Amino acid sequence: MNLSRMLAERTAEGRPVRVGLIGAGKFGSMILAQAKCIPGYHIVGIADLDPVKARGSLARVGWSEDRYAATSFGDAMDNGTTFLTQDAGALCEAEGIECIIEATGHPIAGLRHAMAAIDAGKHVVMVNVEADVLCGALLADRARQKGVVYSMAYGDQPAAICELVDWVHACGFELMAAGKGMNFAPAYRYSTPDTVWGYFGWSEEEVAAGDFNPKMYNSFTDGTKAAIEMAAVANATGLDCPSDGLAFPPSGLQDLAEVFKPVSAGGRLEKAGIVDIAASREPDGRMVLNNIQYGMFVTFKAPDEYTRACFQQYGLLTDKSGWYGSMWRPFHLIGLETSVSVLSAVLRGEATGSSTRYRADAVATSKGSFQAGEFFDGEGGYKVWAKAIPATQSVQKNALPIGLAHHVKLKRAIEKDQVVSFDDVEIVEDLDIVQMREDQKALLDG
Known part of the structure; x- marks a missing residue:
């Protein structure tokens, strides 16, 4: 300060x-x-x-x-x-x-x-x-x-999330989850640059009047940007990605502590200590009450009965048990x-968040079934979305990162929702970056 x-x-x-x-x-x-x-x-x-x-x-x-x-x-x-x-x-x-x-x-x-x-x-x-x-x-x-x-x-948002994570640790609470809000429902996953504006409710006239990049907006809509940002947060904080990618559970402000705690405690997390997204829409598309679409959050657990009582005395939003609480920042100003x-x-001489670990990855995942000879068109396009997975899985699958999925040619057919492997594509450019990826494996964490 x-x-x-x-x-x-x-x-x-x-x-x-x-x-x-x-x-x-x-x-x-x-x-x-x-x-x-x-x-x-x-x-x-x-x-x-x-x-x-x-x-x-x-x-x-x-x-x-x-x-x-x-x-x-x-x-x-x-x-x-x-x-x-x-x-x-x-x-x-x-x-x-x-x-x-x-x-x-x-x-x-x-x-x-x-x-x-x-x-x-x-x-x-x-x-x-x-x-x-x-x-x-x-x-x-x-x-x-x-x-x-x-x-x-x-x-x-990633830096703001890192700041909240640091606050949890500095206060001595037990961190359960960290993430952000996002306008997302399951049907958005297969959005393309041709369909993206419908998810924003904008008319053709409104789009034509503005300086809008359909691929950029589609990257936010189909969940790719969320995967990229949450994998970056995991690499900066030591948190994990969910084993099968981000779950996007719908949650409003009042429900963060109830939703973002482990299943064993009645929540939606597979375990404590992961990143995920608080979706601002229900699966049927209805808007979530008190959603945090533009915000960031952490959930955490009191270490003992005294601290649990303090949560209640000072008005912290908690789950029904009172043991789990949430803190959030409502906006970010880019x-x-x-x-x-x-x-x-x-x-x-300090970073405001830094990806010091290779703990998570955002990997290219097919939006449909495609044949050998077809080309991917990268982030926000027609062919792939990004899935946030643990880096150990990415290495095991030899997964293609979303950042290398632009204008690469398929060597063999792939199915819808399949994580794309380096073995599935021909990489003829950006070989220096491919080598950097190989070198990064030495920093694998977890």
Whole structure:
């Protein structure tokens, strides 16, 4: 609770925190919107493959043109301005920048950017959860060896969940589960970019009037994004994924402690200590009362009768027994909060959540029956959804991670809901990432 004070002290000394941003899309735009409001927080450079789009993002969030008119990184640092470039590698290597924010959303590019930044001695805030769940444990290990911080992005749900998990442990409660809310019902699993807007209730006119990416929205709808984020949380906290993937039990705020406790105690969990999703819809599609669609939660158990009584005395929401309680955060503000991660890394040397273990995986799972010769189209597409499973299972199945399931060709037929194996597909590109996956197996936890 002293990051603003620490930043003010550095600013008074004439030493701003210098940051590089890769990706000026929606998340990046939100980062930039707040950066202009934080004295001493200097975005030295922005790398984006589309400079016109990057300039449009800056204008949209209120940056004046003179603020991003720098002609080089050195010019930007000398004058407190920002340099726009298409060269992410040059941004990662730029002398004087202390932290790189990776916000592209592209898993392969994200891994390469993070490796370059770490090798250049820079902290990394990984907005790109798709990249993190693919090889985050390896990146965290590499960062540790280089003496820099590899961190999740505060404001995104995984980092907020990690904060709640840390709170449970720091208070001495017994952690039962951690997760987030989500608009999900079983029928959503097989959504495609063609059908996704119906689940949001938007008309064709509303969609046409906005800047909506159907694959991105479909990734949220079919449960893929949930699998990616919950596997990342497991890798950061040591929690487990359910053995058969996320169950998405419907639950409102008042029922969290009743639902997210073990079956042996009358709940829905196969055991204590797992991640899952509180679905905001019943299986028939009806909205759950007091759902936490935009929130994050933890459930936990009192260690003794005295603490159980305190739960009741101070109004904690508990199950009927009073032994199990829940704590939650109702909202998250995405990139508007990411400066917390940057300042924590630079000023404290601490991550706001970090995937230091290889404990869980988000693996490609078929949306239908497909024949040899057909191509997968990756996250949010027509062919696959991601299933969050323990890493031990992923290794045993030689499972294909969702981050490598884009434009890969099937070598043999597969069935609906089948976890796809590396043996099922031809991998001819991104072989460096495949090798990173192999190297990560040495960090297998559990």
